[in-house]
Amino acid sequence: xxxxxxxxxxxxxxxxxxxxxxxxxxxxxxxxxxxxxxxxxxxxxxxxxxxxxxxxxxxxxxxxxxxxxxxxxxxxxxxxxxxxxxxxxxxxxxxxxxxxxxxxxxxxxxxxxxxxxxxxxxxxxxxxxxxxxxxxxxxxxxxxxxxxxxxxxxxxxxxxxxxxxxxxxxxxxxxxxxxxxxxxxxxxxxxxxxxxxxxxxxxxxxxxxxxxxxxxxxxxxxxxxxxxxxxxxxxxxxxxxxxxxxxxxxxxxxxxxxxxxxxxxxxxxxxxxxxxxxxxxxxxxxxxxxxxxxxxxxxxxxxxxxxxxxxxxxxxxxxxxxxxxxxxxxxxxxxxxxxxxxxxxxx
Amino acid sequence: xxxxxxxxxxxxxxxxxxxxxxxxxxxxxxxxxxxxxxxxxxxxxxxxxxxxxxxxxxxxxxxxxxxxxxxxxxxxxxxxxxxxxxxxxxxxxxxxxxxxxxxxxxxxxxxxxxxxxxxxxxxxxxxxxxxxxxxxxxxxxxxxxxxxxxxxxxxxxxxxxxxxxxxxxxxxxxxxxxxxxxxxxxxxxxxxxxxxxxxxxxxxxxxxxxxxxxxxxxxxxxxxxxxxxxxxxxxxxxxxxxxxxxxxxxxxxxxxxxxxxxxxxxxxxxxxxxxxxxxxxxxxxxxxxxxxxxxxxxxxxxxxxxxxxxxxxxxxxxxxxxxxxxxxxxxxxxxxxxxxxxxxxxxxxxxxxxxxxxxxxxxxxxxxxxxxxxxxxxxxxxxxxxxxxxxxxxxxxxxxxxxxxxxxxxxxxxxxxxxxxxxxxxxxxxxxxxxxxxxxxxxxxxxxxxxxx
Numbered sequence: 001x002x003x004x005x006x007x008x009x010x011x012x013x014x015x016x017x018x019x020x021x022x023x024x025x026x027x028x029x030x031x032x033x034x035x036x037x038x039x040x041x042x043x044x045x046x047x048x049x050x051x052x053x054x055x056x057x058x059x060x061x062x063x064x065x066x067x068x069x070x071x072x073x074x075x076x077x078x079x080x081x082x083x084x085x086x087x088x089x090x091x092x093x094x095x096x097x098x099x100x101x102x103x104x105x106x107x108x109x110x111x112x113x114x115x116x117x118x119x120x121x122x123x124x125x126x127x128x129x130x131x132x133x134x135x136x137x138x139x140x141x142x143x144x145x146x147x148x149x150x151x152x153x154x155x156x157x158x159x160x161x162x163x164x165x166x167x168x169x170x171x172x173x174x175x176x177x178x179x180x181x182x183x184x185x186x187x188x189x190x191x192x193x194x195x196x197x198x199x200x201x202x203x204x205x206x207x208x209x210x211x212x213x214x215x216x217x218x219x220x221x222x223x224x225x226x227x228x229x230x231x232x233x234x235x236x237x238x239x240x241x242x243x244x245x246x247x248x249x250x251x252x253x254x255x256x257x258x259x260x261x262x263x264x265x266x267x268x269x270x271x272x273x274x275x276x277x278x279x280x281x282x283x284x285x286x287x288x289x290x291x292x293x294x295x296x297x298x299x300x301x302x303x304x305x306x307x308x309x310x311x312x313x314x315x316x317x318x319x320x321x322x323x324x325x326x327x328x329x330x331x332x333x334x335x336x337x338x339x340x341x342x343x344x345x346x347x
Numbered sequence: 348x349x350x351x352x353x354x355x356x357x358x359x360x361x362x363x364x365x366x367x368x369x370x371x372x373x374x375x376x377x378x379x380x381x382x383x384x385x386x387x388x389x390x391x392x393x394x395x396x397x398x399x400x401x402x403x404x405x406x407x408x409x410x411x412x413x414x415x416x417x418x419x420x421x422x423x424x425x426x427x428x429x430x431x432x433x434x435x436x437x438x439x440x441x442x443x444x445x446x447x448x449x450x451x452x453x454x455x456x457x458x459x460x461x462x463x464x465x466x467x468x469x470x471x472x473x474x475x476x477x478x479x480x481x482x483x484x485x486x487x488x489x490x491x492x493x494x495x496x497x498x499x500x501x502x503x504x505x506x507x508x509x510x511x512x513x514x515x516x517x518x519x520x521x522x523x524x525x526x527x528x529x530x531x532x533x534x535x536x537x538x539x540x541x542x543x544x545x546x547x548x549x550x551x552x553x554x555x556x557x558x559x560x561x562x563x564x565x566x567x568x569x570x571x572x573x574x575x576x577x578x579x580x581x582x583x584x585x586x587x588x589x590x591x592x593x594x595x596x597x598x599x600x601x602x603x604x605x606x607x608x609x610x611x612x613x614x615x616x617x618x619x620x621x622x623x624x625x626x627x628x629x630x631x632x633x634x635x636x637x638x639x640x641x642x643x644x645x646x647x648x649x650x651x652x653x654x655x656x657x658x659x660x661x662x663x664x665x666x667x668x669x670x671x672x673x674x675x676x677x678x679x680x681x682x683x684x685x686x687x688x689x690x691x692x693x694x695x696x697x698x699x700x701x702x703x704x705x706x707x708x709x710x711x712x713x714x715x716x717x718x719x720x721x722x723x724x725x726x727x728x729x730x731x732x733x734x735x736x737x738x739x740x741x742x743x744x745x746x747x748x749x750x751x752x753x754x755x756x757x758x759x760x761x762x763x764x765x766x767x768x769x770x771x772x773x774x775x776x777x778x779x780x781x782x783x784x785x786x787x788x789x790x791x792x793x794x795x796x797x798x799x800x
Contacts, residue, residue: 025650027740027748031733038763041737042571048739049494050457057652057748058737060758077648229761231768254763257535316482322571323763 028056032066032083053299071096085179103291106345111325113249113274122241126263133192138216172226173246250323424772430561432514435467489516519573519766573766584749591658600669628667636728651733652748665718672714676707709796716789
């Protein structure tokens with residue numbers, strides 16, 4: 001019995017070491033952000049159909065999860081490209097280097113707008129970042145003007161700002177695991193937070209406390225975590241025209257008969273206002289390439305060429321059809337040339 | 348308590364506790380008892396009826412929910428089985444295609460088929476000259492048209508220089524618009540501009556747009572263009588994953604069950620094993636996914652997203668189910684059969700292989716199929732091992748990256764394009780059909796193989 005067990009274990013280990021033999025992978029493996037996923041998959045599909053290479057496999061693991069997998073090491077068992085809806089963090093970069101992933105090519109591909117949306121037949125609402133911060137933060141500056149924080153007392157938008165309609169605050173948004181949530185917190189709540197001068201001053205004194213106060217979202221039912229699925233938020237908004245929802249621009253682009261974007265800082269979210277920076281809530285999208293894999297895994301260079309070609313990420317490229325906001329032309333040329341020469345990034 | 352009626356029948360004079368009574372009083376007791384019964388009878392009948400009604404109501408509620416689910420899914424998903432094509436007069440002009448040597452495969456692959464489609468559209472709408480307007484015109488036709496033309500040319504080189512009338516795929520926005528044309532709430536216009544709608548309407552009136560069976564849905568893998576997306580890849584992925592699961596979990600499960608039932612002594616160790624197996628059957632499936640990542644991907648460094656790894660993880664998950672049902676089936680074989688076999692001199696192994704297993708087989712197969720059906724609907728453990736991925740190429744073996752049906756449904760449900768909504772429901776229909784087939788198979792096998800003793 002014991003002998004049989006030993007043989008079984010030896011056999012299993014034996015076959016598993018031969019696993020590394022089959023790992024002569026002939027397709028590109030991409031992991032990472034679910035925000036970049038719709039764009040990366042379009043490029044992957046077109047690349048697969050137009051070239052003799054196999055279609056890359058794209059996995060939506062979230063930015064953090066993707067970079068973690070990406071940084072685990074060099075070799076066919078590890079992904080070649082990591083998509084991210086934020087820049088790689090210093091900690092992650094260190095982690096990468098410790099595992100031997102030292103040469104990384106960074107590609108900034110474009111921008112994604114974040115929309116505060118409402119049902120299409122709801123009364124249009126015009127918000128500022130400060131309004132949203134005051135409506136959604138867990139602790140807000142004392143309404144009596146003291147330089148202190150109180151638990152968020154606001155129940156209706158009119159209490160936040162008399163110019164806003166007198167209807168209850170109800171915002172549907174993604175959970176903390178989502179990159180959209182991170183970006184929303186950073187671009188809206190923190191920006192709104194910093195519009196209060198004495199809070200902005202706190203940043204230089206105690207950065208951690210400033211971050212904790214500005215990044216905490218209220219948990220008393222006025223902000224509803226509606227899951228990662230943006231389609232669900234779109235449907236819920238339709239059922240409840242008084243609610244607002246937070247989601248990516250591509251959902252507004254595809255469902256304009258159901259939802260519309262709320263004005264933020266006086267600008268309607270549209271392709272043009274996001275591209276020229278008038279609409280304030282947009283975030284950069286990146287992907288990272290392991291340089292050591294170029295030439296080992298077939299097609300990486302060609303995939304980069306396809307992604308950075310004008311027909312893909314250009315002003316009228318097919319990525320814009322999917323809702324990606326392109327880079328300004330100069331920036332595009334600049335990123336494009338550095339990508340073609342596979343220039344490794346430095347942090 | 349003794350029934351008063353019984354008491355009045357023949358025990359009344361033995362019963363000392365009863366006061367002596369005259370025959371007339373006996374009659375009156377009987378009458379009053381009958382009255383009592385009669386009075387209660389209506390109530391008892393009503394209770395009986397109510398009891399039945401509760402049962403019927405429960406079933407009706409279940410059926411109603413099922414009906415609601417089915418009508419919702421079918422009404423949403425039925426549209427995905429048809430798709431709109433447009434008729435175009437395509438000229439395979441070598442100069443537009445940029446082919447000067449038709450024997451060069453690379454040239455044929457990289458030729459500008461899109462250009463040919465655009466020329467055909469320009470010819471159909473000669474008045475459209477403005478550049479942004481033209482772009483809008485071009486966007487009416489799907490990218491699939493380009494690949495379709497490419498296939499045609501690669502099959503038959505004599506097409507070069509010829510003009511053909513072809514039916515090509517329309518873009519998903521146009522398709523959704525045409526499908527929602529008759530809707531009460533008005534058609535879905537989405538991202539279409541007014542001039543695009545004019546063009547579509549004029550094509551529609553001329554009979555140059557036709558709705559056909561959507562074969563793409565059954566023949567192609569995933570795609571980011573809804574009109575070209577299909578479930579073939581996910582279907583094959585599911586099949587391969589289940590194959591691995593069945594090949595591993597059935598023999599292992601049956602062997603374990605046979606040992607535990609027929610050979611293992613009853614002691615603390617076997618009790619411990621039994622408790623653990625029952626426990627494992629109730630463990631949430633995501634745990635098996637985490638286990639799979641730790642063992643197969645991190646320790647044995649297998650690649651992610653393979654049906655092989657998926658099958659291994661699902662094997663871990665279905666093993667307890669199969670062991671439990673196999674043990675029950677073996678237990679149900681009467682001991683007399685075992686004793687008879689042993690009595691005429693069969694060895695224990697012969698007894699098991701010749702008598703017990705054949706008789707227990709229907710039960711074990713049913714258990715295995717139910718376990719497989721469970722594995723077919725599983726997404727959580729596959730999420731962990733990377734089978735939630737965009738895979739276009741249809742897998743050809745267990746070491747090709749793949750997704751499975753429920754994961755495909757999850758991915759489509761999460762896509763912003765409107766046309767994926769109906770495809771999500773259609774994929775659910777396919778998954779349900781797959782499940783119904785498996786469960787019918789289980790019932791049929793049981794009916795067919797079942798033996799009485």
